[in-house]
Amino acid sequence: MAEQLYKKILLPTDGSKYADKSEKxxxxxxxxxxxEIIALSVVENTVPVNLTGKETVAEINQxxxxxxxxxxxxxxxxxxxQGLDxxxxxxxxxxxxxxxxxxVAEEEDVDLIVIGSSGKSGIDLLLLGSVADKVVRSAKCSVLVVH
Known part of the structure; x- marks a missing residue:
């Protein structure tokens, strides 16, 4: 019998079209x-600098x-x-x-991370970095980057 390569898959999702592809x-x-899939959504806890002044931090967090x-x-x-179990x-x-x-990948001891990539390049990648790139470079398990 073949070895089961993947028992736990971490699926980071942010609701973007890139995340939609990785979900499939x-x-x-x-x-x-x-x-099993562990679906992860991360709330960045930084306050945007372009607030109108009407929003409160609590409202933004909500x-x-x-x-x-x-x-x-x-x-x-x-x-x-898809009718999947x-x-x-x-x-x-x-x-x-x-x-x-x-x-979360370490805490949950996942075998695979499936993550979408926005396809940033050039100055955008240099200035903003890529979450997928950082994950690929530092993860202790396999990572599938979906474009």
Whole structure:
């Protein structure tokens, strides 16, 4: 009998079109290996500098948390639409996305991280960095980057 390569898959999601693609890949791999998916959405806890002054930090945090829950629900909805029997454990973390993804990967002892890439290049990549790139360079498990 073949070895089960993947038992736990970490799926970071931010609701973007890049995350949508990675969700499909993660569900397909999980179905093939009968693996669990840990769907992770990270709330960056930095306050945007372009506030109008009307928003309070509490209101912004509430909005971010709501968006995060919506991102996680999308993964479950996609699983249900495809009629898959996959265990999905939703998880929310706060902080820097790359650091949070790496921390959860270690805490949960995942075998694979499936992450979307925005395809940044040039000056954008230099100035902003890439969450996927940071994860690839520092993860202790396999990483699948979906473009």
């Amino acid at each position: 890949h993660a569900l397909s791999i999980a179905a093939a290996y009968n693996a 909005l971010l948390e709501s968006e995060t829950l919506s991102n996680l629900k999308k993964v479950e909805d996609l699983r249900d639409e 996959i265990k999905i454990t939703p998880k929310i973390a706060k902080g820097s996305p790359a650091k949070a993804i790496l921390a």
